Amino acid sequence: MKASEGNSILDDIKGVIDDYTIKSGPSYSNNFFFTIGVYLLALFGLLALTGIIMVLFGPFWWDLTPVGTFIRSIHTWAAEAFVTLIFIHLLVNFSTSAFKNRKLMWMIGCAMLMLAMLEFAFGVGMGGSIVAQVNQQAGADLWNGMGLGYWINPMNSGAVFGWHVAAIPIVLIVLMLLHYSVMRRRGLSTPYRSDIPYTTAHINHMTMYKRTAYVFAVVLVFAILFRAPYIPPLTISQAATQQPDAVASAFLNESNMSSATATYFDTIDPYSFSTRTVYVTDPYSVYLNLTHSKNLQAQFMSESASQQNATMAEAYAYFRANGTIKDGMNSSNPMIALASALTYMSQTGAYQPILQNEVESGLNTTYVIRFLYDTGVLWDVGAQYNLSVPQWGMMSIGAPSWSLQYWLYPYNLMQIDTASMPWWSDLENGSVAIFAFMVLLFLPYIPGLKQLPDKIGLYKLFWNKYTVPEMKKGKK
Numbered sequence: 001m002k003a004s005e006g007n008s009i010l011d012d013i014k015g016v017i018d019d020y021t022i023k024s025g026p027s028y029s030n031n032f033f034f035t036i037g038v039y040l041l042a043l044f045g046l047l048a049l050t051g052i053i054m055v056l057f058g059p060f061w062w063d064l065t066p067v068g069t070f071i072r073s074i075h076t077w078a079a080e081a082f083v084t085l086i087f088i089h090l091l092v093n094f095s096t097s098a099f100k101n102r103k104l105m106w107m108i109g110c111a112m113l114m115l116a117m118l119e120f121a122f123g124v125g126m127g128g129s130i131v132a133q134v135n136q137q138a139g140a141d142l143w144n145g146m147g148l149g150y151w152i153n154p155m156n157s158g159a160v161f162g163w164h165v166a167a168i169p170i171v172l173i174v175l176m177l178l179h180y181s182v183m184r185r186r187g188l189s190t191p192y193r194s195d196i197p198y199t200t201a202h203i204n205h206m207t208m209y210k211r212t213a214y215v216f217a218v219v220l221v222f223a224i225l226f227r228a229p230y231i232p233p234l235t236i237s238q239a240a241t242q243q244p245d246a247v248a249s250a251f252l253n254e255s256n257m258s259s260a261t262a263t264y265f266d267t268i269d270p271y272s273f274s275t276r277t278v279y280v281t282d283p284y285s286v287y288l289n290l291t292h293s294k295n296l297q298a299q300f301m302s303e304s305a306s307q308q309n310a311t312m313a314e315a316y317a318y319f320r321a322n323g324t325i326k327d328g329m330n331s332s333n334p335m336i337a338l339a340s341a342l343t344y345m346s347q348t349g350a351y352q353p354i355l356q357n358e359v360e361s362g363l364n365t366t367y368v369i370r371f372l373y374d375t376g377v378l379w380d381v382g383a384q385y386n387l388s389v390p391q392w393g394m395m396s397i398g399a400p401s402w403s404l405q406y407w408l409y410p411y412n413l414m415q416i417d418t419a420s421m422p423w424w425s426d427l428e429n430g431s432v433a434i435f436a437f438m439v440l441l442f443l444p445y446i447p448g449l450k451q452l453p454d455k456i457g458l459y460k461l462f463w464n465k466y467t468v469p470e471m472k473k474g475k476k
Contacts, residue, residue: 158363
């Protein structure tokens with residue numbers, strides 16, 4: 001019997017891993033900052049494992065059961081750690097100007113960073129909570145502003161599920177394999193400066209495995225101490241019950257095409273639709289079929305333009321004065337009665353299913369979320385949990401305020417002072433975001449800018465006596 005025939009499966013696996021590992025590199029290669037790629041790969045595996053478990057058991061399990069919530073918390077904090085380590089990895093390679101001789105690796109890494117942030121945002125949007133709703137609305141404005149709303153609609157949970165579970169992970173896997181293959185072919189990056197001494201050293205894989213365990217332990221501790229909460233999504237029924245005057249006024253705005261959705265001009269399909277048809281005419285037709293009531297919308301449309309203006313003005317004044325829905329349904333003003341009837345439908349829970357049935361998929365909540373946005377109740381409820389557009393619909397999950405998509409703060413800062421710059425919108429924000437990403441992506445080819453890390457001495461952050469053995473005091 002040949003010796004190789006006695007090898008176990010475990011030996012074969014170890015052999016394959018050994019064949020693909022890098023054996024040697026610069027002496028500082030064993031430092032934490034220069035081994036981040038290993039921890040990113042391990043975290044990606046943890047995310048895949050917890051994600052598969054969540055998909056197998058479904059939203060009810062991961063939102064409402066103790067074990068499911070814990071797995072979801074691990075998934076959330078692993079994602080937080082994953083994106084954070086990518087940023088640190090990017091900073092290391094930027095500071096040491098590794099991108100100068102590893103241009104393709106840098107560009108692949110930038111692409112993975114962008115995809116990781118998108119994956120995180122889509123994951124939050126799949127949560128099915130009030131946090132998800134606010135995130136979906138804010139995210140839709142971003143994609144719409146960049147002209148990509150037709151292809152990426154965060155309010156369509158079915159599409160988001162595909163992006164989060166399949167499309168982006170598959171692309172990330174391909175990019176990671178390509179990234180590693182290029183690195184293995186070119187070898188680990190060495191200092192470009194002659195004043196940074198180094199020798200070739202053996203890569204200590206056991207130390208990396210131990211650090212991976214530490215990273216997992218940190219994720220686990222955060223998942224135990226700071227569970228990701230589940231706050232049920234806001235329904236139109238809840239909104240109509242809590243603020244009936246706001247919902248009734250929204251129906252008036254949808255009818256005369258003056259709502260935020262109706263006047264959302266920097267948009268494309270699927271956001272440009274007749275709010276009068278979707279939110280008023282079609283649901284009201286169902287109401288008429290059920291109650292055999294007089295068609296108040298037809299009555300209003302038969303009025304002259306001046307009469308319609310007076311009717312609308314009286315209706316707005318009625319609801320601003322907190323006029324009741326019960327009295328409004330018996331009003332002689334057709335728009336007061338119509339808006340009151342639709343609000344009553346909303347309170348009973350009959351309106352939202354009708355609205356949801358108007359789209360091709362029950363997973364597409366575009367109409368529902370846009371209406372909740374138009375009422376203003378979505379933001380009022382979101383504010384109770386510190387959710388707003390400047391926070392990108394994110395909520396601190398019991399942890400420090402920097403948790404959850406802190407990397408979007410620079411983007412959010414551009415949205416804060418819109419009162420003094422009413423012309424600035426998500427379209428401008430999106431343009432700035434695209435420009436910033438393109439600069440980062442093509443940094444190795446931009447004269448002057450690519451010399452910035454060296455000119456301001458950023459390399460000292462990661463090439464010093466604490467990271468490079470040869471630079472320790474007294475050692476030559």
